[in-house]
Amino acid sequence: MNDEEYMGLALAEARKAYELGEVPIGAVVVKDGEVIATAYNLRETGHDATAHAEVLAIRRACEKIGHWRLTGATLYVTIEPCPMCAGALVMSRIDRLVYGAADYKAGAVESLFNITNHSGLNHRIEVRAGVREEECRILMKDFFRERRKK
Numbered sequence: 001m002n003d004e005e006y007m008g009l010a011l012a013e014a015r016k017a018y019e020l021g022e023v024p025i026g027a028v029v030v031k032d033g034e035v036i037a038t039a040y041n042l043r044e045t046g047h048d049a050t051a052h053a054e055v056l057a058i059r060r061a062c063e064k065i066g067h068w069r070l071t072g073a074t075l076y077v078t079i080e081p082c083p084m085c086a087g088a089l090v091m092s093r094i095d096r097l098v099y100g101a102a103d104y105k106a107g108a109v110e111s112l113f114n115i116t117n118h119s120g121l122n123h124r125i126e127v128r129a130g131v132r133e134e135e136c137r138i139l140m141k142d143f144f145r146e147r148r149k150k
Contacts, residue, residue, distance in 0.1 A: 003076070003098050006030055007132045010076045010100070013040040013053065014139055020045055024078070024143050027053035029061040029094075031073040037061035053077060054085035058092050069093045078136040080107035080129070086115035089125055096126045100136025 006028055013026025017040035029037040039056035043049060054077055062068050074096040075089060081099065086108035089097060097109065097116060108115045109127055116125040 003131050006076045010078050013038050014078045017041045024139050025053045027057035027077040029057050029075050036064045052085050079103050080109050082106045083108040090123050098128045101133045
């Protein structure tokens with residue numbers, strides 16, 4: 001599979017969140033060509049401020065491989081990670097991040113901050129942005145448009 005296909009899996013996860021009334025963000029962790037974890041936002045459902053798709057996917061990936069270091073892994077996520085999630089990516093030693101749409105209000109990879117490649121931190125992450133960007137952006141726009149109507 002390629003980046004676009006893996007992002008399709010992340011979009012499928014985001015749609016699950018949408019159906020639950022959660023902010024529709026989905027994440028997939030891939031290592032050695034195998035999907036080792038998937039997740040979507042569950043903050044409202046779990047009453048947990050840290051239950052972002054990226055954090056949940058990282059936790060599940062670590063459980064799957066039996067180690068906290070995700071060296072050699074790529075995380076695919078529909079929206080640019082926030083500061084907490086970008087920090088979790090660095091701390092888990094993920095090598096590569098692929099995301100769909102930028103988050104100009106909370107993005108901590110390129111939009112507001114650059115945590116994933118900050119010179120003061122001990123790990124850098126290769127980043128590819130804009131994969132299936134329009135689909136990712138539209139899903140978020142539709143979700144918030146629907147919420148405003150309610």
